[in-house]
Amino acid sequence: xxWPYKDLIAxxxxxxxxxxxxxxxxxxxxxxxxxxxxKVPTLRGKTVVLLFYEPSTRTRLxxxxxxxxxxxxxTALSASGSSxxxxxxxxxxxxxxxxxxxxxxxxxxxxxxxxxKMAQLLPCSVINAGDGYHEHPTQALLDMFTMKERFxxxxxLKVAIVGDIMHSRVARSNVYGLRKMGAQVVLVAPRTLLPPxxxxxxxxxxxxxxxxxxxxxxxxxxxxxxxxxxxxxxSGDREYSIFYGLNRARVEMMKPDAxxxxxxxxxxxxxxxxxxxxxxxxxxxxxxxxxxAIRMTLLYLSLGGSVNVD
Amino acid sequence: xxxxxxxVLDPANNVQExxxxxxxxxxxxxxxxxxxxxxxxxxxxxxxxxxxxxxxDMHVHLRDPGxxxxxxxxxxxxxxxxxxxxxxxxxxxxDPVNDNPSVTNYILEKARQVSKVRILPVGAVTKGLxxxxxxxxxxxxxxxxxxxxxxxxxxxxxxxLRMAMEYAATFGLRVISHCQDRSxxxxxxxxxxxxxxxxGLPGIPQVCEDIMVARDILVSQYTGIPIHIxxxxxxxxxxxxxxxxxxxxxxxxxxxxxxLLLTEEKVRSYDTNxxxxxxxxxxxxxxxxxxxxxxxxxxxxxxxHAPHARDEKALDFDTAPFGMIGLQTLLxxxxxxxxEYGIDFMKLLACVTAHPAGILGIEGGDLQVGSRADITLxxxxxxxxxxxxxxxxxxxxSAFLGQEFTGRVVQTFLQGKTVYSAx
Numbered sequence: 001x002x003w004p005y006k007d008l009i010a011x012x013x014x015x016x017x018x019x020x021x022x023x024x025x026x027x028x029x030x031x032x033x034x035x036x037x038x039k040v041p042t043l044r045g046k047t048v049v050l051l052f053y054e055p056s057t058r059t060r061l062x063x064x065x066x067x068x069x070x071x072x073x074x075t076a077l078s079a080s081g082s083s084x085x086x087x088x089x090x091x092x093x094x095x096x097x098x099x100x101x102x103x104x105x106x107x108x109x110x111x112x113x114x115x116x117k118m119a120q121l122l123p124c125s126v127i128n129a130g131d132g133y134h135e136h137p138t139q140a141l142l143d144m145f146t147m148k149e150r151f152x153x154x155x156x157l158k159v160a161i162v163g164d165i166m167h168s169r170v171a172r173s174n175v176y177g178l179r180k181m182g183a184q185v186v187l188v189a190p191r192t193l194l195p196p197x198x199x200x201x202x203x204x205x206x207x208x209x210x211x212x213x214x215x216x217x218x219x220x221x222x223x224x225x226x227x228x229x230x231x232x233x234x235s236g237d238r239e240y241s242i243f244y245g246l247n248r249a250r251v252e253m254m255k256p257d258a259x260x261x262x263x264x265x266x267x268x269x270x271x272x273x274x275x276x277x278x279x280x281x282x283x284x285x286x287x288x289x290x291x292x293a294i295r296m297t298l299l300y301l302s303l304g305g306s307v308n309v310d
Numbered sequence: 311x312x313x314x315x316x317x318v319l320d321p322a323n324n325v326q327e328x329x330x331x332x333x334x335x336x337x338x339x340x341x342x343x344x345x346x347x348x349x350x351x352x353x354x355x356x357x358x359x360x361x362x363x364x365x366x367d368m369h370v371h372l373r374d375p376g377x378x379x380x381x382x383x384x385x386x387x388x389x390x391x392x393x394x395x396x397x398x399x400x401x402x403x404x405d406p407v408n409d410n411p412s413v414t415n416y417i418l419e420k421a422r423q424v425s426k427v428r429i430l431p432v433g434a435v436t437k438g439l440x441x442x443x444x445x446x447x448x449x450x451x452x453x454x455x456x457x458x459x460x461x462x463x464x465x466x467x468x469x470x471l472r473m474a475m476e477y478a479a480t481f482g483l484r485v486i487s488h489c490q491d492r493s494x495x496x497x498x499x500x501x502x503x504x505x506x507x508x509x510g511l512p513g514i515p516q517v518c519e520d521i522m523v524a525r526d527i528l529v530s531q532y533t534g535i536p537i538h539i540x541x542x543x544x545x546x547x548x549x550x551x552x553x554x555x556x557x558x559x560x561x562x563x564x565x566x567x568x569x570l571l572l573t574e575e576k577v578r579s580y581d582t583n584x585x586x587x588x589x590x591x592x593x594x595x596x597x598x599x600x601x602x603x604x605x606x607x608x609x610x611x612x613x614x615h616a617p618h619a620r621d622e623k624a625l626d627f628d629t630a631p632f633g634m635i636g637l638q639t640l641l642x643x644x645x646x647x648x649x650e651y652g653i654d655f656m657k658l659l660a661c662v663t664a665h666p667a668g669i670l671g672i673e674g675g676d677l678q679v680g681s682r683a684d685i686t687l688x689x690x691x692x693x694x695x696x697x698x699x700x701x702x703x704x705x706x707x708s709a710f711l712g713q714e715f716t717g718r719v720v721q722t723f724l725q726g727k728t729v730y731s732a733x
Contacts, residue, residue: 012508089621089624089625090625090626091624109626111626111627111628111629112509112510112511112580112626112627112628113509113510113511113580113626113627114626116579116580117580117626131510132510132511132628133510134509134510134511135510166507169510172507172508172510195507196502196503196504196506196507196513196515197503197504197505197506197507197508198507200504
């Protein structure tokens with residue numbers, strides 16, 4: 001069976017079976033990174049271009065390593081070192097990159113919709129590495145993979161996502177994915193950081209963090225995105241950290257086997273304290289490790305690999 | 311010259327009958343219901359066609375001077391003529407802004423040289439559209455403006471709005487108000503709701519329009535001076551206008567064809583041609599607008615024709631400019647509303663002829679003896695699809711591209727002279 005999609009733009013567009021396939025295949029790709037020689041010839045001769053129009057450490061490095069471990073050739077372009085600063089539009093840039101015949105473009109863009117547009121217009125595969133506050137599908141997949149590794153299944157799992165839901169592509173992708181996989185989601189945030197229409201998302205909403213803590217298997221903290229918070233959404237870091245920050249007292253309220261996740265980069269002392277981030281429950285570095293496996297899986301599938309679930 | 315055998319529709323005089331029109335010296339010299347004697351003068355056979363007063367579009371952006379790469383007076387007037395629009399009011403947000411009589415004179419002089427249709431400039435309310443100091447309304451009125459508006463830059467300062475209305479009234483001008491509380495939708499690009507959250511686009515809540523509609527109406531009520539609210543888009547705004555009209559406040563309003571026919575669903579594909587201000591709203595808002603139109607609460611239909619270059623609309627949705635073109639799809643849209651929602655065509659026609667003429671205080675929009683011979687011949691049966699090739703504007707940014715329409719403009723006359731012919 002071949003993978004039916006040229007592109008990966010949004011978890012919203014995937015079916016439950018698609019997500020299951022990706023999560024199952026990721027285990028075998030994860031194993032490659034544990035070898036002494038971390039390279040397989042699967043994508044030899046393929047070219048992957050990373051177009052990053054917004055700062056990124058983890059995602060970009062993770063995609064680059066994923067492509068290299070599959071023997072694809074990679075090259076990365078960021079906004080600051082490209083013609084973007086000379087006024088070239090992203091779509092012009094995309095067409096120019098396309099003229100050099102890449103097999104896959106991985107794109108991150110500060111506003112929603114550009115990966116969809118590129119996927120529509122370009123013949124190569126397009127993978128969304130985060131667009132505005134629309135979606136960040138590979139992050140949600142690696143998060144779900146991390147939860148599945150820990151708990152065996154996502155069905156019936158209780159996941160709290162805490163913080164700036166309104167401006168979070170990570171929250172959106174996770175909500176869609178977790179709901180499709182049968183997990184229960186509760187969003188915890190002040191009213192100002194909840195998106196309009198959240199009542200249509202099929203999730204619970206809580207203004208308070210404490211009552212949610214003893215109930216959940218996963219506590220996912222979101223970064224306070226200072227660069228997106230153009231207006232006053234809350235009074236400041238002090239009050240935010242008291243009401244919505246993860247600290248030792250709250251960690252102690254968690255179920256015995258519950259875990260802490262964070263997509264990074266962390267604002268230590270704002271949404272998460274150092275001891276919470278470094279506690280034994282923290283899966284933050286597992287998430288990063290799993291990111292490479294998930295991205296290997298998606299590059300492999302998008303570039304014509306067959307779906308091999310055994 | 312004669313136009314014979316067509317169905318004459320003239321809402322100003324409640325006329326809806328087959329008649330021959332005789333035109334002399336740019337004016338209608340005779341209306342002959344049931345036909346007339348043969349004569350040697352040239353004659354146009356309009357049988358099977360509707361003979362309409364040339365349309366009046368009271369909200370157009372011609373982009374001239376300053377943004378001629380988007381549109382200019384010549385290209386905009388060609389689009390108007392092709393749409394059966396013989397009179398248009400052009401907004402002041404040009405570069406330089408039409409806030410003084412020299413710019414007004416430039417527009418009118420260029421229109422005299424190149425325009426296919428009658429162009430009536432709208433002056434700015436404030437200098438540079440900055441919302442600080444009143445513009446030279448009196449001198450612009452002398453030069454030829456028909457109204458004042460800071461369209462695109464809503465007046466935030468309520469005291470200034472009051473002064474502007476009183477000062478404009480001094481010169482017999484009406485303020486056309488673009489209602490938007492910008493502090494409430496600073497970065498918004500589409501209607502706020504579940505869909506904006508799904509798409510990850512910042513929202514513009516309905517309430518940011520309603521607040522300003524309410525404020526403008528209260529200032530109008532307090533001063534007793536009429537105000538015109540342009541491109542109303544929300545159910546809430548409609549409710550406020552309904553109550554105000556019931557109390558006798560002298561408020562008038564217009565709606566665009568795109569807010570009557572399209573909803574925020576059009577944004578789902580991130581099509582920047584569907585990005586406009588006010589944004590395409592929900593189905594509930596659209597239904598309320600149609601109801602209000604049916605109930606004669608809405609006075610006019612105006613296009614907010616807003617050309618933008620292809621490369622500007624090729625940007626991402628957040629960054630691309632607001633607006634779509636509309637002159638050529640105005641009449642076909644009205645026909646669509648008539649056919650799909652059963653709203654009386656004469657009522658709709660009045661919204662683009664007699665009513666805007668009354669609000670702007672201008673001649674035109676009717677077909678009686680002595681009227682300007684500004685006439686549109688319309689084939690009510692023609693089925694066609696609006697494509698890029700049809701566009702006469704310099705810019706092609708329309709959310710109606712690909713839309714099927716029934717009814718098409720066949721020929722347009724300005725003061726008895728043909729300014730557009732489909733064949």
